[in-house]
Every structure is written in structure tokens, then in C-alpha cells.
Amino acid sequence: MKPVHACDHTAILAQGGGVFQSLLKTLLQLATGHDLPRCLHAVANLGVADALDNTSHPVAALAEATGSDPEVLDRVLRILASHGIFEFQDGRVAHTPESLLLRADHPGSMRSLVRMFGLSAFWASIGEPDYSIRAGKPYADKMILDGIWGYLSSDLDVSRIFGDAMTGKAHRHISGILEAYDFSAISTIMDIGGGRGHPRPHPFERLFGCRPRRGESWNNSGARRPGQDHQDGPAGNARF
Structure with a gap:
């Protein structure tokens, strides 16, 4: 295959449908990349990992335990399973090492940290990079009018999620810091x-x-x- 100049559109198409489809796949994965983290945020909020013990369970049982629609939850868990978070075995869902970190009782739990990144104001801010690129300012300045700390102090649930996330993060890092410093x-x-x-x-x-x-x-x-x-x-x- 001959090298193709980045702007040589005709040459790219001439190399065949397979090459072009590969390019499309890359762009589509990036353009729709928000779906995956939002599925992760939702599952963490619902406590699906906590409803799943060391044995596999049907999706319907997890949906009942978390107040979810079984069909939609099935789709969400399959998306996550394709990235190693949960595993499907004969129509049943089981934990993976990654999904275990979403349990609130795991010693290295990341549930609160995942939930924090999915907080409405944080996620809305991530959707405004155009503002940051044009203005040269943090995009949170546009979306969170009272600032991060004002937002966190205005809602007890939000504040609790943030506090738990920071505490959990510290637990994971502090031992390494004490050993290394x-x-x-x-x-x-x-x-x-x-x-x-x-x-x-x-x-x-x-x-x-x-x-x-x-x-x-x-x-x-x-x-x-x-x-x-x-x-x-x-x-x-x-x-x-």
C-alpha cells in the first residue's frame, strides 16, 4: 500500500472500501464516545455492582434490585461488558475485576469517583470545549455560574458524592506516597x-x-x- 498524503482525498478512496471504513470507524468511535462513560455513570448511580454478589445473576434480577428496566439495563451492561466491565455468561451477568471496583464496599472502590465525574454540572461542562478553545478559559466557568465550590455546597447529595470520591481517592494514593516520599x-x-x-x-x-x-x-x-x-x-x- 502506497503512503497517502493526509489531504489526498482521492487517493484515500482509491485504496478501497476497507481503508475508508476503517477511517469511518475511528471517527464514529470518537464521535459517540460519550455513550460509554454515561453508561458507566448510570450503573454506578444505580448500584448495580452492589446488587451483584460473587455469583452470576440474570439481568432481570439486577433490574428488579435496582429499580431499572430490564431491557435497557441489558443493553447498557452489554456495552460495558464489551470493555471488560461485567461479563455475560449464558445470559447471566457476573463480576470482573473492573466491575468489582464499582462496589461501595470494595476496599479500592471507585464508585463515588465514577459518580462524581457523572455529576450533571461536571458532565455539562465537559460538553462545552468550544467555549474553552475560543475564550481560553475553563469551560466550567460558563456552565457552573457559582463555580465548582458553589455548586458542590448547594446540594447535599452532590457534596456527599464529591466528599466520598475525594476520600476514596486519598485512600488509594496515600500508602504509595508514604512509601515513596x-x-x-x-x-x-x-x-x-x-x-x-x-x-x-x-x-x-x-x-x-x-x-x-x-x-x-x-x-x-x-x-x-x-x-x-x-x-x-x-x-x-x-x-x-
Whole structure:
């Protein structure tokens, strides 16, 4: 096959229908790519993964457990299964390692983080890249009039989803940070975080032998200092 210049439309078509169909497939996948994450958001919101235990179940049973339409849920789960999230076995649905992360009780759960990305204002903002390209500003500025923090504080359910997402994210990352980073040169650490902080044992206990309350800062002798609002600047010289 001869190389084709990017703008040589005639040569592209002349190489045969297979090549052209491949190009169409690429563009269509990108143009309709929003379908897949929206299916993932919906399944996370419905708690489908939590309704599915270690055995396979028919879609009808999952639909009944989550208050869903079985036919539509079947289509959504098949879309996700084609990308490794859930598995179909003889007309029944089973977990995969990926779908298990959508369970709320999984130690590495990503359910709240997935739900956060699907929040209405966040998703609407993602749909406005034209504004950002033209204005050179974040597209959230157009769609979220009160700003991200105003939006999050205006709705308790939204705020809870965001807090759970940030807490879960911290749980996944904090152990690696403690293993990789040398804290010996830091005099005071401020635990700002999101959500409700860490369950016991708190990772700071490994460094200081005790556990902070939200908003507190510690020095390297384990002494507590009153915390400040992180927007005004914390009392520590390092932040979590």
C-alpha cells in the first residue's frame, strides 16, 4: 500500500472500501464516545455492582434490585461488558475485576469517583470545549455560574458524592506516597484532604505515632497545632 498524503482525498478512496471504513470507524468511535462513560455513570448511580454478589445473576434480577428496566439495563451492561466491565455468561451477568471496583464496599472502590465525574454540572461542562478553545478559559466557568465550590455546597447529595470520591481517592494514593516520599525534611504537615479523612489506622500514625483530626497540622515531634482554612494557607509547610 502506497503512503497517502493526509489531504489526498482521492487517493484515500482509491485504496478501497476497507481503508475508508476503517477511517469511518475511528471517527464514529470518537464521535459517540460519550455513550460509554454515561453508561458507566448510570450503573454506578444505580448500584448495580452492589446488587451483584460473587455469583452470576440474570439481568432481570439486577433490574428488579435496582429499580431499572430490564431491557435497557441489558443493553447498557452489554456495552460495558464489551470493555471488560461485567461479563455475560449464558445470559447471566457476573463480576470482573473492573466491575468489582464499582462496589461501595470494595476496599479500592471507585464508585463515588465514577459518580462524581457523572455529576450533571461536571458532565455539562465537559460538553462545552468550544467555549474553552475560543475564550481560553475553563469551560466550567460558563456552565457552573457559582463555580465548582458553589455548586458542590448547594446540594447535599452532590457534596456527599464529591466528599466520598475525594476520600476514596486519598485512600488509594496515600500508602504509595508514604512509601515513596521522604518526610524527614518537613517540619509540619497539614492534613486537609476531602470528605471525612482516613479510617484507622491513619497513615500519619506511621510518621508521628498519633492521628490528626480534620484541619489539624502536626510538626515532626507529633505536636498538634490548630488548623486553618486551606484557602487562607495552612499552618504547616506540607499538605495532604
